[in-house]
Amino acid sequence: MDNNYTLRRLRYALDINDVTMINIFKLSEYEMTPSHLTNLFKPEDDEGYVECSDQAMESFLNGFISHKRGKKEGPTKKSNLSLLTNNIILKKIRIALEFKEDDMLKIFKLADVDVSKSEITALFRREGHKHYKECGDQFFRNFLTGLTIRYRAEDMHSKAPSPNPLPKEGEIS
Numbered sequence: 001m002d003n004n005y006t007l008r009r010l011r012y013a014l015d016i017n018d019v020t021m022i023n024i025f026k027l028s029e030y031e032m033t034p035s036h037l038t039n040l041f042k043p044e045d046d047e048g049y050v051e052c053s054d055q056a057m058e059s060f061l062n063g064f065i066s067h068k069r070g071k072k073e074g075p076t077k078k079s080n081l082s083l084l085t086n087n088i089i090l091k092k093i094r095i096a097l098e099f100k101e102d103d104m105l106k107i108f109k110l111a112d113v114d115v116s117k118s119e120i121t122a123l124f125r126r127e128g129h130k131h132y133k134e135c136g137d138q139f140f141r142n143f144l145t146g147l148t149i150r151y152r153a154e155d156m157h158s159k160a161p162s163p164n165p166l167p168k169e170g171e172i173s
Contacts (some may be wrong), residue, residue: 001086001137003052006144007060008041010093013148020067027066030059054084061092068096086135090143091124104143111146113139 011021018037025032039050066072094104101117108115122133 001089001140003054003057003084004040004044006089006140007052007057009144009148010064011041013144013151015151021060024063024067025056025060027063027071028059030056030063032056057089058084058092061089061096065092065096069098085127086137086140087123087127090135090140093147094124107143107146107150109146110149111142113142113146 010016016024018034021037022032022034036050039048040052040056042049093099097103099107101120104120105115105117118131119133122131123135125132
């Protein structure tokens with residue numbers, strides 16, 4: 001999956017502003033400037049578009065975990081990932097948001113995807129494990145859609161003005 005797309009969708013789903021985004025990157029000791037961040041969110045065909053590298057995406061996800069759960073004490077462990085996969089991204093989001101299997105099932109249900117607990121756990125197994133399942137792009141998009149529905153729907157309900165009650169029969173409004 002395209003890292004820019006993932007970063008953009010996460011930002012929207014969780015309603016993260018620019019200042020918070022930059023602070024999240026800082027938590028993982030990644031230098032992010034406001035102009036660079038803006039360029040990451042531009043459409044691919046716009047002038048100034050910058051591709052989000054796996055290193056930048058992983059730094060964001062690690063910072064996001066620290067942002068949500070608190071920074072771990074001790075030395076920062078440097079990653080030796082050769083390729084950032086949908087499975088790894090999904091796992092880091094799950095860790096940051098402290099989702100259990102039931103939470104994951106609910107997120108997928110919001111996106112109208114029926115998935116079992118065993119299918120969820122297969123996504124988080126080590127690559128090479130006999131029950132490992134690769135998280136495809138469409139499956140990952142559905143997760144991001146469910147995440148958006150969960151967090152944006154809550155946000156929309158809390159900001160929505162209370163509707164005017166309908167007049168009772170015989171009343172004039």
